[in-house]
Amino acid sequence: MSTRKSQQPELATLLARSGQQMLAYIQYKVHDPHLAEDILQDSLLKALQAAPNLRSREKLVPWFYRIVQRALADAYRKRRRTQQAYQYYADTFEEATMSPEDRERICRCFQELLPTLRPAYRRLIEAIDLNGKRPKEVAAELGITPNNLHVRLHRARRQLRQRLEAACISCPHYTYFDCDC
Numbered sequence: 545m546s547t548r549k550s551q552q553p554e555l556a557t558l559l560a561r562s563g564q565q566m567l568a569y570i571q572y573k574v575h576d577p578h579l580a581e582d583i584l585q586d587s588l589l590k591a592l593q594a595a596p597n598l599r600s601r602e603k604l605v606p607w608f609y610r611i612v613q614r615a616l617a618d619a620y621r622k623r624r625r626t627q628q629a630y631q632y633y634a635d636t637f638e639e640a641t642m643s644p645e646d647r648e649r650i651c652r653c654f655q656e657l658l659p660t661l662r663p664a665y666r667r668l669i670e671a672i673d674l675n676g677k678r679p680k681e682v683a684a685e686l687g688i689t690p691n692n693l694h695v696r697l698h699r700a701r702r703q704l705r706q707r708l709e710a711a712c713i714s715c716p717h718y719t720y721f722d723c724d725c
Contacts, residue, residue, distance in 0.1 A: 668682065
């Protein structure tokens with residue numbers, strides 16, 4: 545047991561000596577100095593917490609590199625998920641924002657059916673789809689979570705779509721911009 549306790553200061557000394565080298569390696573992999581420092585700090589913390597369970601002194605450096613590799617993989621996964629989320633919301637926001645020309649061409653049945661929706665649904669569609677407000681901003685104004693807002697907006701759009709499909713004969717088969725209703 546005493547050998548395990550003595551390994552922790554030894555590990556700290558070894559990691560401190562090779563810290564700059566490992567930081568350079570991580571920076572090379574992630575191309576972001578701040579993220580590299582975070583990854584190194586997280587890896588050091590995990591290594592120091594797990595050091596008492598390490599059995600072989602000779603395997604300290606390879607063991608720590610495995611910790612760093614796992615932390616890098618986690619960082620890549622997190623970055624990919626974040627980018628996908630940003631892209632999804634950027635695409636959603638771009639689709640939801642209408643130009644003035646498009647707003648003028650909206651079919652008459654859409655303009656007539658919008659007031660027939662529940663008032664809360666109508667306000668959501670007007671704010672987000674027609675006026676281009678950000679969902680996060682609308683959620684804050686309503687005092688609800690962004691997830692709750694997305695559920696309500698989905699329901700509002702579904703209700704409007706159902707009413708448009710019921711009222712319009714030719715629009716759903718072509719485009720709503722060429723409405724003859």
